[in-house]
Amino acid sequence: MTFLEARGVVRAYGPTPALRGVTLDVAEGEILAVTGPSGCGKSTLLHCLAGILRPDAGQVTWRGERIDTWSEAARSRLRRTEFGVLFQFGQLVAELTAAENVALPLLLAGTGRRAARTAALTWLERLGVAEVADVRPGEMSGGQQQRCALSRALVTEPRVLFADEPTGALDTLAGEQVLTQLVRLAREQRTTVVLITHEPRIAAYADREVSLRDGMVDHTGLGLDPALPGGSR
Amino acid sequence: MRPGTLLRLALAGTRTDGARVALTALSAALATLAGLAALTVLAVAKPPGDEWTQSEQYTTALLREPGLRPGVAFALLLLCVPVLGLAGQCARLGAPGRDRRLAALRLAGATPGQVTRLAVAETGVASLLGTVSGLAVFEVGRRLLHRPDAAGRLPLPTDMHPAPAAVAAVVVGLPLVAALVSALLLRRVTTTPFGVVRRVRTRAPWPWPGVLILVALASFAAIRPLLLWYERRDAVEPDGLVPTLVVVGSLAAMIGVVSGTGWISYTVGRVLHRHGRGPAALLAARRLTADPWAGSRTFAALLAALIFGAGAAAIRADFLARIELSRIADSGGMAGSDSFYLGAMDLVDLAVAVAVAIAAGGLLVAVVEGVTSRRRAYAAQVATGVPRSTIGRSLLWASIAPAAPAIALALTVGYLLIRGTLPAPSGGDFERVVCDTGPQGCGTDGVATRTEWVPKVTVTPDVPWEQLAWFAAGGLAAVLVTVGAGLLLLRSATSVEELRAS
Numbered sequence: 071m072t073f074l075e076a077r078g079v080v081r082a083y084g085p086t087p088a089l090r091g092v093t094l095d096v097a098e099g100e101i102l103a104v105t106g107p108s109g110c111g112k113s114t115l116l117h118c119l120a121g122i123l124r125p126d127a128g129q130v131t132w133r134g135e136r137i138d139t140w141s142e143a144a145r146s147r148l149r150r151t152e153f154g155v156l157f158q159f160g161q162l163v164a165e166l167t168a169a170e171n172v173a174l175p176l177l178l179a180g181t182g183r184r185a186a187r188t189a190a191l192t193w194l195e196r197l198g199v200a201e202v203a204d205v206r207p208g209e210m211s212g213g214q215q216q217r218c219a220l221s222r223a224l225v226t227e228p229r230v231l232f233a234d235e236p237t238g239a240l241d242t243l244a245g246e247q248v249l250t251q252l253v254r255l256a257r258e259q260r261t262t263v264v265l266i267t268h269e270p271r272i273a274a275y276a277d278r279e280v281s282l283r284d285g286m287v288d289h290t291g292l293g294l295d296p297a298l299p300g301g302s303r
Numbered sequence: 304m305r306p307g308t309l310l311r312l313a314l315a316g317t318r319t320d321g322a323r324v325a326l327t328a329l330s331a332a333l334a335t336l337a338g339l340a341a342l343t344v345l346a347v348a349k350p351p352g353d354e355w356t357q358s359e360q361y362t363t364a365l366l367r368e369p370g371l372r373p374g375v376a377f378a379l380l381l382l383c384v385p386v387l388g389l390a391g392q393c394a395r396l397g398a399p400g401r402d403r404r405l406a407a408l409r410l411a412g413a414t415p416g417q418v419t420r421l422a423v424a425e426t427g428v429a430s431l432l433g434t435v436s437g438l439a440v441f442e443v444g445r446r447l448l449h450r451p452d453a454a455g456r457l458p459l460p461t462d463m464h465p466a467p468a469a470v471a472a473v474v475v476g477l478p479l480v481a482a483l484v485s486a487l488l489l490r491r492v493t494t495t496p497f498g499v500v501r502r503v504r505t506r507a508p509w510p511w512p513g514v515l516i517l518v519a520l521a522s523f524a525a526i527r528p529l530l531l532w533y534e535r536r537d538a539v540e541p542d543g544l545v546p547t548l549v550v551v552g553s554l555a556a557m558i559g560v561v562s563g564t565g566w567i568s569y570t571v572g573r574v575l576h577r578h579g580r581g582p583a584a585l586l587a588a589r590r591l592t593a594d595p596w597a598g599s600r601t602f603a604a605l606l607a608a609l610i611f612g613a614g615a616a617a618i619r620a621d622f623l624a625r626i627e628l629s630r631i632a633d634s635g636g637m638a639g640s641d642s643f644y645l646g647a648m649d650l651v652d653l654a655v656a657v658a659v660a661i662a663a664g665g666l667l668v669a670v671v672e673g674v675t676s677r678r679r680a681y682a683a684q685v686a687t688g689v690p691r692s693t694i695g696r697s698l699l700w701a702s703i704a705p706a707a708p709a710i711a712l713a714l715t716v717g718y719l720l721i722r723g724t725l726p727a728p729s730g731g732d733f734e735r736v737v738c739d740t741g742p743q744g745c746g747t748d749g750v751a752t753r754t755e756w757v758p759k760v761t762v763t764p765d766v767p768w769e770q771l772a773w774f775a776a777g778g779l780a781a782v783l784v785t786v787g788a789g790l791l792l793l794r795s796a797t798s799v800e801e802l803r804a805s
Contacts, residue, residue: 117686117799120686122686122799123799143690146685146688146689146690147688148688149686149687149688150687150688150689151688153688154687155686155687155688157683157686161683161684161686161687163586163589163680163684164593164680165586165589165590165592165593165594166585166586166589167589170585170589174582174585174689175687175688177581177582177585178582178688178689178690178693183585206593222687223687
């Protein structure tokens with residue numbers, strides 16, 4: 071049984087096609103990088119795999135079950151319990167402190183406030199940002215915010231972590247730190263990671279790389295050319 | 304920058320910017336109509352005779368009686384408060400988009416001063432469009448509504464026109480004030496080429512507005528003792544004394560209640576954070592403590608209308624007590640005029656209902672703006688598994704939790720202001736001649752009559768719980784309906800498409 075799979079996934083935004091029949095498998099515990107130039111459909115593929123978007127055609131299966139036919143509420147529950155999602159920016163709730171942001175998925179799952187805070191502090195400690203536990207996102211650096219967001223994505227110990235350009239808004243050093251921690255924790259917990267990036271340097275952290283081009287998997291095997299801007303070939 | 308360029312850039316923008324300009328103009332037009340109507344009522348000339356001589360050309364006693372006309376004008380001017388509140392909310396519509404536009408202008412070489420002038424010009428020009436339209440509607444309305452009855456009497460003062468200087472003051476003054484307020488609000492805003500930076504108050508609100516509320520109560524409570532003080536000395540009080548106390552007290556009450564809502568929001572947020580259960584309560588609590596002044600801004604017009612409404616309820620309770628006193632002690636007073644005074648109070652209640660409806664319009668704009676400006680953050684939360692229902696409940700909590708105590712405070716203050724001014728009516732304490740056999744039996748010679756002592760009676764006005772409860776329910780319903788309407792937007796605002804927007 072395949073762990074996570076997309077079969078012939080098609081998705082368009084109005085008249086603009088984003089995915090044109092993408093098929094790929096993700097193995098359990100694997101770190102998969104999905105690469106490609108801007109506008110090739112990487113984020114849309116992540117949104118379909120994570121159950122955020124429903125494909126127009128094709129299917130997405132998770133441990134043998136088709137999740138693309140599930141209701142919005144069921145897919146939300148799946149994202150809350152089995153999946154973690156990490157975006158480039160904007161995912162922390164501005165009014166909540168770091169600890170409260172990290173505790174939020176646990177609170178949503180019904181965990182008591184004290185237990186949720188304890189778990190949140192543990193994760194913030196593991197990611198080296200315990201000192202900002204009671205600080206709001208607006209008062210943190212970009213790197214601290216992203217490590218809080220990573221803590222929040224991992225606090226429920228998800229089976230799959232979807233990371234969409236997780237270091238895109240960070241400087242090189244902060245990006246390296248976040249990515250190193252992401253990979254280390256994923257390996258420790260055997261969490262599967264689907265990592266979206268257009269940077270070859272980031273993709274190098276993955277076990278395997280799949281390239282997209284114009285909404286389809288690129289089978290040419292050329293990969294990304296770091297010499298060209300945006301990684302486009 | 305040339306005036307033409309300034310005007311073109313000030314009014315450029317997206318559909319949302321167009322909607323903001325249109326709503327600002329509409330608010331200005333409504334305020335102009337209310338202002339001109341008040342000036343028209345004040346322009347009614349007193350006919351020759353004593354101070355009680357009525358203007359017989361009108362059908363309604365509200366216009367006929369010289370003593371009532373200032374009250375009518377005051378009520379019309381008070382309608383401007385929710386209208387100006389609506390204008391304030393409209394100014395926030397599409398603010399993120401406007402911020403981006405202004406930042407782009409800075410990037411293109413505009414100076415900070417030029418950008419501020421653009422923002423101020425937008426408000427000023429939109430308000431001027433509104434006041435000119437309002438004047439046009441007023442003039443057309445005057446002609447259309449000028450319909451004397453068979454006796455030549457008019458239902459409205461369409462035979463009068465405010466002084467040209469007063470009209471000019473409204474039509475030109477209102478946009479100038481709007482522009483000035485806009486410039487003052489922009490003092491905390493710095494537009495850089497990379498975006499707009501707002502200096503926000505991070506200090507927790509203090510309960511100092513309580514002092515303003517006490518000043519308001521003291522101002523109203525001082526009116527009667529001061530008048531008695533002058534009366535005891537056979538002196539006449541200074542002309543402006545009572546109006547000054549009323550205006551100062553009203554303003555202090557409104558500012559106190561509205562700014563006190565900031566403290567209420569913060570305190571409610573802290574209580575909710577400590578005792579609330581579930582993520583929705585946590586999200587709402589943190590939102591309330593992070594920006595407690597949002598409640599003040601959002602509910603200002605509604606609270607002002609409710610203060611006025613509660614004051615009107617207290618006056619009605621006083622009327623009813625006086626009518627009751629007339630019945631018990633046969634003291635004359637309001638006997639026979641019940642329906643007129645209570646009818647006038649019905650009109651005041653209608654004005655309050657209109658004010659609440661206008662305030663609800665402002666509330667709706669604020670809720671919609673709040674949802675749309677945070678749509679990307681909401682979309683990210685939904686994408687990570689936060690149910691929309693949780694976000695919806697948090698919005699509801701964040702609105703209702705401060706609104707309920709703020710409405711209670713507004714109604715209490717409004718009621719106490721008037722209650723403190725009007726003493727419980729008392730009568731009796733006199734002898735009267737009673738005829739037990741009817742007028743024919745008693746005649747004029749005093750046969751079959753007896754003298755009766757009417758004891759002193761004081762009728763304490765009842766607290767108008769029912770009316771206050773209706774106002775509270777109306778205020779809360781306005782909040783619930785507008786938040787509910789805002790929640791309808793939540794599905795589209797949290798669409799994953801928002802995550803793709805740059």
